[in-house]
Amino acid sequence: MTKKNETWEWLKAIAIAVLLAGGIRYFVFAPIIVDGQSMMPTLHDHDRMIVNKLSYRIGEPHRFDIIVFHAEEGKDYIKRVIGLPGDHIEYKNDTLYVNGKPYKEPYLDQYKKQLVDGPLTEPFTLEEITGKKTVPKGYLFVMGDNRRFSKDSRHIGFIPMDKVVGKTNIVYWPLSDARIINK
Template sequence: MAEKRSEWFDWIKAFGIAAILAIVIRLFLFSPVIVDGPSMQPNLQNGDFLIVNKISYILGEPDRFDVVVFHATESRDYIKRVIGLPGEHVKYENETLYINDEPVKEPYLEERVESFSGTYTHDFTLENLPGNFEKIPDGHVLVLGDNRTNSKDSRRLGLIPVDELVGKAQLIAWPLDRFGFVGE
């Protein structure tokens, strides 16, 4: 009888430890996110199940072209791509991204822009965005959706505080035919 009780206790203890580990991982390390909407097409699709690395920006700073999840409102998170970093001036002119007046290629958009009829990304400068900044201030980033014709991003929201970033999208986990790392 004591042996059976010990076995049950071992099972309960194992499940308890597993549950605590799952909670710690979910709260502090990785988080699942489902893409909701077309703003990151063609690179991310509505319904894609992503794994977000939550410690990326605790240990480091965002890099240009990182795909990030951030708190857009108290109840809603958005997924966008980091385009501008602190200290930079950003403008878009004739389908070309300029950072500090130097053209920057966006390889993740090339195919889409070539096949699109019309203007894919309308011209703008950092000064035209909410906040009227000349340079991106410390602690902020400029984000854009890959689907520039249908994305609520820094052009409407303004610059995003780095402390609102949940983490970096690392992996498309579902659907299986799209399984892989979130690329540039």
């Protein structure tokens, strides 16, 4: 093989690799950096994660999934799905009630044990904070795990499904904290 042919083959291989990597990043997986404390203790400021962009193109969100979505301020937020379309959401006595049924949130237990000055999640009903009795079709109600310091659906309203980038549950950096987050 001539030197010219070998160079051409290498250039083609590199071009294909770049196109594949770009396609995967754009359509399938993307990295994201956690910015802030709103998902503590589950996620920490500057954790690096992988967002699965296909997850909701081929499936539906589930309660307690951690999602990334485009917020109105032009930023991407990371929050936890609390309410699905049709759900009535209420918090009382630091307990989540969905459609009248209490739900355990074990990812909050660590924070709740540390508190001495009231509940982690202030009591509210969906209707009190949004004017709606249930989560509308095509929308999600999301909250950060650090309930006292999270800008979430209690403040910015319901999240349209078309603003959801994808699901995330893999922390890959820092290496010492690399893990898969289970609900």
